Amino acid sequence: xxVRNTLVVAFFVFFAAGAFALPGATPAYVQTGKxxxxxxxxxxxxxxxxxxxxxxxxxxxxxxxxxxGTCIVGFTLTDEGAITNVKILKExxxxxxxxxxxxxxxxxxxxxxxxxxYSVPVNFKL
Numbered sequence: 001x002x003v004r005n006t007l008v009v010a011f012f013v014f015f016a017a018g019a020f021a022l023p024g025a026t027p028a029y030v031q032t033g034k035x036x037x038x039x040x041x042x043x044x045x046x047x048x049x050x051x052x053x054x055x056x057x058x059x060x061x062x063x064x065x066x067x068x069g070t071c072i073v074g075f076t077l078t079d080e081g082a083i084t085n086v087k088i089l090k091e092x093x094x095x096x097x098x099x100x101x102x103x104x105x106x107x108x109x110x111x112x113x114x115x116x117x118y119s120v121p122v123n124f125k126l
Contacts, residue, residue: 037077037118040109048107052122055103062094068126071100074119081111089119096124 038045061067069092076085086105091097100122 035118035120037109037120040077040081040112041107042110048120051107052103052120055106056099056122056124058124058126059095059099062092062096062099062124063126065094066126067092067094067096068124069096071097071122071124072119073097073100073104073122074117075104076115076117077109077112078115079111079113081109083107083109085117092124099124 035045035048038048041048070090071088071092072090074085074087074089075083078084083105086101088097088101091100103122104120
């Protein structure tokens with residue numbers, strides 16, 4: 001009985017410590033509430049988020065299954081303001097990831113003068 005209790009406690013401590021092992025892995029926009037890429041978008045963050053929400057066409061499969069959540073799309077913003085290397089970093093399912101990529105590809109940024117990798121959360125809510 002003692003051995004089992006010790007193993008259960010050790011198991012809990014092991015996984016609890018692992019949950020807090022990567023504090024730097026949280027994206028900057030989650031910590032601050034600001035999207036770093038928004039400084040290169042005409043109108044700022046509010047305009048960026050409004051454009052994303054306006055452009056979303058909810059996929060039929062996701063609507064039928066009532067799939068909601070946040071997809072995260074990563075991309076490289078070139079020094080001319082073009083978007084390249086677009087990829088889904090987090091997908092909810094039901095075609096929402098592909099829709100998030102489509103909407104992000106529609107964004108037009110001002111030329112920052114340097115190339116940088118960014119990620120943007122795209123919220124889907126019915």
